Amino acid sequence: MGNNIRITKKFDFETAHALYGYDGKCKNIHGHSYKLFVTVIGKPITDKSNVKYGMVIDFGDLKKIVKEEIVNVFDHATVFNKNTPHVELAKDLEALGHNILLVDYQPTSEMMVLDFAKKISKRLPKQIMLHSLKLQETETAFAEWFAYDNN
Template identity: 75%
Template sequence: MSKIRITKQFSFETGHALYGYDGKCRNVHGHSYKLSVTVIGTPIDNNNNVKYGMVIDFSDLKKIVKEDIVDVFDHATVFNKNTPHVELAKELQDRDHNVLLVDYQPTSEMMVIDFAEKIKNRLPNTIQLHSLKLQETATSYAEWYASDN
């Protein structure tokens, strides 16, 4: 049977700051991110299976991405925990703000790498993550492809 790619799109609002950056993005600011998740697999060919004809149920893919990415990053502010931003992060957390401290500079490029690992770890063995597209603005995005990695 043919390999098929399916894509589900997600959106979330996240703030961040790029420590040490030489432009405006060193300041805390936010984006309306759009994440496209594409997986590849063979549609289930057992007509006794309730998922017959599906590579993966869109609702199963949605559950994975929502739990590991959207629900975590939506309306959070992300800082690299290895920078002085941790002081700002602590102050924000003390004021009951949702703050994420990560091991990387929170650029779209690094976030999409993080997201790829999180999603790959949750997919069934019969499904592979094909690609991710993380759109930061209307004209700027980062892409991750399994074939490149």
């Protein structure tokens, strides 16, 4: 029997985006109150002399990683796909003092969660694995990423 434990931390951030070429209302700039659930898996530290004894990862350490990589970058930003004509709109808004984030993908929940998985995974200690991400865009809609779907 293994000792792997999954722990999850939830993050909230506000982000606007527009989906270039989309055939519905989401082609217009609009915002969401995103909720991001980050689940990692690992074994609790067994060394009693370690200040993190009994923890898989300190929630504060996980918070620091996700805040630096995701929340502080995306919160109150407007996200556009830089490979579309939206780049011109982005330049205009940026000149007016708006917080603009240009990404190399269509900023859907699906593509954002893929981006987040890469960024968070790179920062985790080697004995901790990213297990899953759940990015909730609205009360009833979310995208999920699982490590075992991506091996």
